[in-house]
Amino acid sequence: MIELWQALPEDIRITVLIVLGVGGFLLAVYLVGKLLAFGRQDSLLPFGLVTGAAVVLFGAVSLYLDAQPSIPGVVEGKSEQIDVDSEGGWTHDLTVQVRYTRPDTGEERTDALAADAAIYDRVSAGDPVEVRFLHLGGLFSFARLSERSTLSMLFNAVSNPVFYIIVAFAVLIGLVWLLSKRAALKAALLPVLLVLFALALVVNFLPQWRASRPLRGEQKTLAATVLEVERFTEVGGGDETEPEPLIQPFDLVQVTFVPEEIGEPVLAADIVDADSLSLEMGGSATIHYLVNNPRTIRLDGGARTYAWKNVAWSAATTVAVLLFLILLPFALRYVRRYLSRAATGPPGGEMTGGSV
Numbered sequence: 001m002i003e004l005w006q007a008l009p010e011d012i013r014i015t016v017l018i019v020l021g022v023g024g025f026l027l028a029v030y031l032v033g034k035l036l037a038f039g040r041q042d043s044l045l046p047f048g049l050v051t052g053a054a055v056v057l058f059g060a061v062s063l064y065l066d067a068q069p070s071i072p073g074v075v076e077g078k079s080e081q082i083d084v085d086s087e088g089g090w091t092h093d094l095t096v097q098v099r100y101t102r103p104d105t106g107e108e109r110t111d112a113l114a115a116d117a118a119i120y121d122r123v124s125a126g127d128p129v130e131v132r133f134l135h136l137g138g139l140f141s142f143a144r145l146s147e148r149s150t151l152s153m154l155f156n157a158v159s160n161p162v163f164y165i166i167v168a169f170a171v172l173i174g175l176v177w178l179l180s181k182r183a184a185l186k187a188a189l190l191p192v193l194l195v196l197f198a199l200a201l202v203v204n205f206l207p208q209w210r211a212s213r214p215l216r217g218e219q220k221t222l223a224a225t226v227l228e229v230e231r232f233t234e235v236g237g238g239d240e241t242e243p244e245p246l247i248q249p250f251d252l253v254q255v256t257f258v259p260e261e262i263g264e265p266v267l268a269a270d271i272v273d274a275d276s277l278s279l280e281m282g283g284s285a286t287i288h289y290l291v292n293n294p295r296t297i298r299l300d301g302g303a304r305t306y307a308w309k310n311v312a313w314s315a316a317t318t319v320a321v322l323l324f325l326i327l328l329p330f331a332l333r334y335v336r337r338y339l340s341r342a343a344t345g346p347p348g349g350e351m352t353g354g355s356v
Helices: 002-007 010-036 045-066 117-122 150-158 161-181 183-212 306-344
Strands: 070-084 090-101 108-114 128-136 140-145 219-235 244-257 266-273 284-290 293-299
Touching (some): 010 045, 045 128, 045 150, 070 266, 090 128, 090 140, 108 140, 161 183, 183 266, 183 306, 244 293, 244 306, 266 284, 266 293, 266 306
Antiparallel strands (some): 090 108
16 A cells, blocks of 8 residues: 555645645534534534635635745736626626746646736736746646735725625524524514515625616716627526516626727626617627726616616515415415304304294
């Protein structure tokens, strides 16, 4: 067995040791959680500790990557695309193809490294950049542009409203679990569930609401080329859930244009009510964009009633379903009593026959 182990390449041995070490650490954390939650059925403590430990490990690797020395690289190209999700939201995927030499092996390689908008718009093919590289074992390697640190990415995450919604969801779900375990606190369960329902609505329609708001800040107007028009008649849904129909369908429109501030084409997207604009792929559309953030645009002339209509419709239908479920037991009890009385006759109503 020892000879077989020594016959393996060193990278593979290091990889196996890393996997066993991380797996053993998480298993130990889980067992500690089980001991701390001993006697409490359905405790979330072991799961919470393992999740927290995994987040800490991931963060430690990211911080360790920040500590690596920078190595020179050269930009070979750039790629920008818009990723659309099932809720009608989108994100910009900005990557820079960088050629650099691995410091551990001397091998030359090219990686697509994530970039923020400021870095992406500043660099061009042939420009020199700095890269941080970390190699763990035979399977794990990490690289990022030196200008992007763990702290800067955390700041970007915290500046996104979705971050706060995720935190609020986690806190409320924890409250629901705690309240459901304590009879004395169950009266507070309904308000927490209502807030959770409101947050679910916000998450479901946040992309639409944000796209319906007017631009704030210095703007410019340009003609853009329409790349794609995607119609949404429903949002959400997954492997085990059905998508939610929309009372007001909308079109997610992707365009490309050349802002004066950047001098090269960028991609952008916006949402308007379905059929409120006559748009077709390859055609032209007038847009307004923010000078300090050209990828944030509004299509000129498009109606934007989808945000409040869809939220109001979703809230109304959900409340109607909840009221139906609440009133159903009372209705069934009333029907059973009515049928029982109809079968036995009115109380005290004995029938008497007359004599001839």
